[in-house]
Amino acid sequence: MSVETLVNEAGTSSDIANLNINGERLWQSLMDLAQLGATPKGGVCRLALTDLDRAGRDLFVKWCEEAGCSITIDVIGNIFARRPGKDNSLPPIMTGSHIDTQPTGGKFDGCFGVMSGLEVIRTLNDHNIVTEAPIEVAVWTNEEGSRFAPCMMGSGVFIGKFDLEETYAIADYEGAKVGDELKRIGYLGQQQVPGHKVGAYFEAHIEQGPILENEEKTIGVVIGCLGQKWFDLTLKGVESHAGPTPMSLRKDALLGAAEVIQAVNRIALEHQPYACGTCGHIEAYPGSRNVIPGEVLVSIDFRHLEEDQLAHMISELEKVLEKLKTENGLELELKPTANFPALYFHDDCVNAVRTGAQRLGVPHMDIVSGAGHDAIFMAEVCPAGMIFVPCEDGISHNEIENADPEDLAVGCNVLLHAMLERSGVC
Template sequence: MNTPFTPETVLTSNAPLINTQRLWQSLMDLARIGATPKGGVCRLALTDLDKQARDLFIQWCEEAGCTVSVDAIGNIFARRPGRDPSRAPVMTGSHIDTQPTGGKFDGCFGVMAGLEVIRTLNDLKLETDAPIEVVVWTNEEGSRFPPCMMGSGVFAGKLDLADTLAKQDERGLVVGEELQRIGYAGSRAVLGHPVGAYFEAHIEQGPILEDQRKTIGVVMGCLGQKWFDLTLTGVEAHAGPTPMHLRKDALVGAAQIVSAVNRIGIESQPHACGTVGCLNIHPGSRNVIPGEVKLTIDFRHLHADKLQAMVDQLQQAIDATCQQHGLGYQLTPTADFPPLDFAPECVNAVRQGAAQLGLSHMDIVSGAGHDAIFIAELGPAGMIFVPCEGGISHNEIENATPQDLGAGCAVLFRAMVNVAVG
């Protein structure tokens, strides 16, 4: 494109402006690094494959005229300068590490969409007042090293750098040493960086947009999460000689708790989820009454009071079940993320961008965790969702169309320009 654009013409244009084919090609090129036979990607954090993907991202950003820096937890920042260097940057990004059987788009779309925003600004010869930054956050998935959202958590001061660098994977390999090994233990400080605004584009990872036939999800916020480990303790006994009415069967109690978690989730709508994801039975013999069962419980809700009410109902169900079956129990909290409302100015910028482009859109909430949750602690933040086929993610068959991805990137472009000028 040779015609100079102004922010005003960009924000009033109903043309996409971004290059959908270029965005798609970048995603496909990135997906070759760690490609799996089923069409997905296995690129775990801080592996050699992660290094290759990071190197490619930096190459592309430098070719686009960006200055690149890396902080002590390995987060990568690619900056396009603005007319006013004193302004805090308008940021976008996500992650490029994947699940062991991950897809091409989870996280990667947000990073490549940010790169496409910079490339489009270059094509249009458009200067912004505030700098633009695209970020690759380290280890969002947590597949290899716990916890998830590691890089953004350290950047936001929610996770301690020293503690995080000391985390180990199942083989005993250490985050800090692996960062050094792949050359991404950066010199930039992790704390104290201002955030003018942050936008994150992402596939929905759920079926709502596809079901409602909408192209853009205007993300209002993220569900709060409370996770627990529950151990139920009964008495192991022979399955033949022990009468039913004299048993202390931990698995029967667990079955009632599983049913209660599901019921609580259903009765707490809208925006509620209740899940038992893991069940461990001891001793695990076909002719022994289970004496101990360990299970995980995951509750989510958009409103803090409703989320706590779900926990209160769980406690009542556990007490009643254990009393009925003569069981003991231990309930241990393992995670607590409060519900998050994204900044109205960012939400409105996304909604206005979708409307300007004539794209079908709807308000939506995120049921999953994203780096935007932590960055929202530092400045105004928002998210953009696009549909994924069947709502399937964290799966090698994860899929999204070039058209939907391009639409999401076009909205991201407008939202960022809207904030970065004036």
């Protein structure tokens, strides 16, 4: 069937190029949701499985039920709002994201993807369009990981990557456990995991970086996500008095950490494009101004789109660490803390996003995601793709996070057309 037509209930055809979401309605949904946990600086604090998270979930469920969707909740609290299709035996074409936030989060991270999915359903209702397969919007539990670690918890349990009982037992800093909090807020569902089959998964998201804005593009066609390997490095020297100890006889753990930090930056620059290297956390012991640091903990975050390049970056770091052992006399322990493989999204989904942007005539470019998203896990069980829109100055995970309403509307329109491309009705 032609990609230029859709079949609606009346049996007539409508031009797909003229089908648009309601941008004002999308914006209002985002602003209404942002009131739940609103902060004085204009952001949102709505941590996973809190009362505010429950309020956000309740509002989403209410809106979806008003749009004629059925609601299913699984045993880790993921919410699935389904609009029926012509053939409900087909696996749904799914979109979604999360509504939990960072402690100093913004209005759009995650929430844009969820509200875009709702707006797609509302638009299909407005035009009486029947899709061949069902359309489904997911709200994933605890994507941020800011209250409970790890991040992307709900989608991880959904695909069977995380054990359910172990996840229930994870506690926050105050001792509250995931399983107990799911019960408390009323979102411990019955649908079992691993979850139901999905025909394709799309996720619309703000970029959380400056590339689209810098390149003056409205749509980022996400071709893949950077692999991530995280480490905690402990360096041990000898703490001693800062005055009587000659420079040539010192075993300064912090000086070793400084060499590591410089090396991480250098290695990332040498493995462009796509490479990132960050040391975002450091602790020095004993932490006194006139004592040479005897022990230092430094975090290392390496990212790359190609697994072999990521492995080479780590190999280069290990050479630096060996030098610190032999020439500086430091003891070292490199402990892995996270490992997310690099991935390319499915060609069919990437092409559906690109085709949607082309059909709408909006400036677009291929881009890779440097951050983690639920789409990464969903790509392990079904064809998946992502859509990026710019955010102001590339700022995210910040109360001043901002996005242009027109850009958000375009991103939602691309999502609509990409989902229809995969839905079997066009």
